[in-house]
Amino acid sequence: MEKTLPQNNPAPAAPVTSAKAPIVPAASAVPVKVGATAPANIAPVSRGTGNSPRMGGFGGGRDMKKNTGRRSNRPEKVKSEFDQRILNIRRVVRVVTGGRRFSFSVAIVIGNHKGSVGVGTGKGLDTALAIDKALKNAKKNVVKINLVKGNSIAHEVDVKYSSARIVIRPAEGRGLIAGSAIRDIFELAGISDVSAKIISPSKNKLNIARATILALSQLKPSKVVMTKAVETPAPKVAPKTK
DSSP states (O other): OOOOOOOOOOOOOOOOOOOOOOOOOOGGGSOOOTTSOOOTTSOOOOOSOSSOGGGTSTTTTSOOOOOOOOOOSSOOOOOOSOEEEEEEEEEEEEEETTEEEEEEEEEEEEEOSSSEEEEEEEEESSHHHHHHHHHHHHHHTOEEOOOBTTTBOSSOEEEEETTEEEEEEEOTTSOEEOOHHHHHHHHHHTOOSEEEEEOSSOOOHHHHHHHHHHHHHTOOOHHHHHHHHHHSOOOOOOOOOO
């Protein structure tokens, strides 16, 4: 005897309607004639809003601060009347209980090219601080030099300072003849037509610079030199005996 299996009857399908939803035309598809006003139902596109770069950049819609040309409240740096040159920079070490401490020592020369010049030294944990200290120290030690016509000196000077010994002589029409720290000092002081020579074997620039400043401070005005030359009597010559 054959058994018949019950068949699952599928549910009846929903009827398919042929009606379609109405298509709303896009705002951009509405034709607009040249010179005509835009339709009222189209919203104007505003650029510069939002955070998209395409819409005017980040924060493009905000009111940016305009440059009014006003200067800041910071005080302007006043240019110093002195020019400066660094003679040498040395790293020095100080031994303490906890170890070694490093610092920098700077020697500097300043001058205004009008007969004023000075030498100073400074020490600090970095070069900038050391240069500032040396500059302040040099301004305290500025000397005024007695120059003659042609920015030369009136007479010869021989000076010894520590291990440095120098000789400075006037050299009219020959220009500046000097080297090492002496040349830097003469150029910043505005001295020309001078010949200088380092006699000592020491080449310590700081000692040479201080010896040069000492020599320049000993210069006398040209009037005093000329007066002494006039007042000095000529040496008497003994008459020859037959």
